Amino acid sequence: MGIYTFSMEIKRTMKMHMIRTFLLIFGLTGMFLSCGNADDDVSFDLNGNGDLGLGKPVDDCLDFGPNELILSIQDQYTTLPGKVSVFFRVSDEFGNPVAGLTADQFTIYEQGRNDDCFSTISSSESQSRISPNSQIFQNHTLLVLDLSNSVLSGSLTELKSASASFIDNVMPAVPAESFQMAIYWFDGEDVLHELNPLTSSREELIAAVESIDSDFSNDPSTDLYGAVIKSTDLATDLLRDSEQNNTIGAASIVLFTDGTDQASRYSESQALDKVEKANSNISFFTIGLGAEIDSEVLEEIGKTFSVFAGNKEELEVTFNQLSQKVSERANSFYLFEYCSPKRDGSGENNLAIRVQHGGLQGAVQTSFDASGFTAGCQ
Structure with a gap:
């Protein structure tokens, strides 16, 4: 191969390498841009962790389908002997706030370490309720x-x-x-x-x-x-x-x-x-x-x-x-509380909360530590 031919081959190789590099960078850039949230007004979380706030999408085993209502968890805590409190905001998928929800529109699901999927917790037995949120x-x-x-x-x-x-x-x-x-x-x-x-x-x-x-x-x-x-x-x-x-x-x-x-x-x-x-x-x-x-x-x-x-x-x-x-x-923020049947020694448990309103549904998943939980929660 002559010097001229060899030089041309090197140039073609370099050119192809530059094209492939450009396409790779362009593709990655497009991927990152396409993953962004095009409508900032849809996100109402106070904690900056996406639409679900401190929560995450529910496990596929529940098979709820897509969220038409967004439950954005703002804070959560437990109180002995066995109360679980979750503070969240509810909006529809377009970002409109959803006010006036009542406790009977929510369903609670728990999953312990021995459970393959979540089990429904009775609203009456768990004394689930919407509580005043003035303290937080x-x-x-x-x-x-x-x-x-x-x-x-x-x-x-x-x-x-x-x-x-x-x-x-x-x-x-x-x-x-x-x-x-x-x-x-x-x-x-x-x-x-x-x-x-x-x-x-x-x-x-x-x-x-x-x-x-x-x-x-x-x-x-x-x-x-x-x-x-x-x-x-x-x-x-x-x-x-x-x-x-x-x-x-x-x-x-x-x-x-x-x-x-x-x-x-x-x-x-x-x-x-x-x-x-x-x-x-x-x-x-x-x-x-x-x-x-x-x-x-x-x-x-x-x-x-x-x-x-x-x-x-x-x-x-x-x-x-x-x-x-x-x-x-202002009234789309809710403090939802219930008495968990989980007890001390059960460790970290998964919790899913589902809301149904006007033919729409939405759910969010989080977890809580049942350390110290006993009977007597009211």
């Missing part, structure tokens, strides 16, 4: 109101009525420390003003709304993007405080405006980036009024849910529509 869960709502001059002079009466109705719908009739709301307002200043601090009292919040008058501000400008950024920071701090107090926290930001950002103190991209990168435990809702809003921007800010009122007469209906969504999310 804090839900905060931040109502953020645009009180620039256009609102105060044009739709204040309607806004006050709609806000009071919202508070009435979202806050529990019986005050509970685990459900609190604060009210803030903004105009053109580089300040997010506090109208009322966090409280569990409906009356206190409604009184704060009633105190708003036309003299609150004479600023015709609107620092909308600043309000988004500052309220997100406040919600982030609340979640951090909950974590430091060994409780699980969730927050909802509900922002009302009748216009666009006029102050130009912060950019649209800064505000949207703040929302996009926010803790996944923060939900964002927006309410827009009138023809001067930018509905596309408000939908991006209110990535959880957005509503719009064409005129001030529609404002209360619009607030009520949104209040239902806020309440559903």
Whole structure:
């Protein structure tokens, strides 16, 4: 073989090697990209371990089929003499929260080390129940109101009525420390003003709304993007405080405006980036009024849910529509408890919880240690 022919052969070999390497890298890249979650809003876990939170898919031996409801485990623990407690959130496969579930809609399955598959545990004998979750869960709502001059002079009466109705719908009739709301307002200043601090009292919040008058501000400008950024920071701090107090926290930001950002103190991209990168435990809702809003921007800010009122007469209906969504999310967290028949010495046991609701089903699997378990659980 001549030097020229040998050189050409080396080039062809190198070229084929480079093509194969490129195809391998391209294939691996495609595989990693295809494994990602295309819809971030489907994931509601508080613990960052996928849609199921601390749980995992149930064993194939149960043959439940695909999950149409997602049970995302947030926390779990055992209490002697034999109680198992699991705190989780329920949503449908599209990420919509599922509220109002009762204990009889859940079925418990346990698997010990001598069991080939899971056995159903009697709901009546195990005294399964949905328990108050106030000891381990804090839900905060931040109502953020645009009180620039256009609102105060044009739709204040309607806004006050709609806000009071919202508070009435979202806050529990019986005050509970685990459900609190604060009210803030903004105009053109580089300040997010506090109208009322966090409280569990409906009356206190409604009184704060009633105190708003036309003299609150004479600023015709609107620092909308600043309000988004500052309220997100406040919600982030609340979640951090909950974590430091060994409780699980969730927050909802509900922002009302009748216009666009006029102050130009912060950019649209800064505000949207703040929302996009926010803790996944923060939900964002927006309410827009009138023809001067930018509905596309408000939908991006209110990535959880957005509503719009064409005129001030529609404002209360619009607030009520949104209040239902806020309440559903807050009430889609459940503390499910039951008395296990497993006893001390049985070691680590697998647990599966299945929920059935409206013709849909979903299940999640976890495990628990029965060390010290005896009779007498109530």
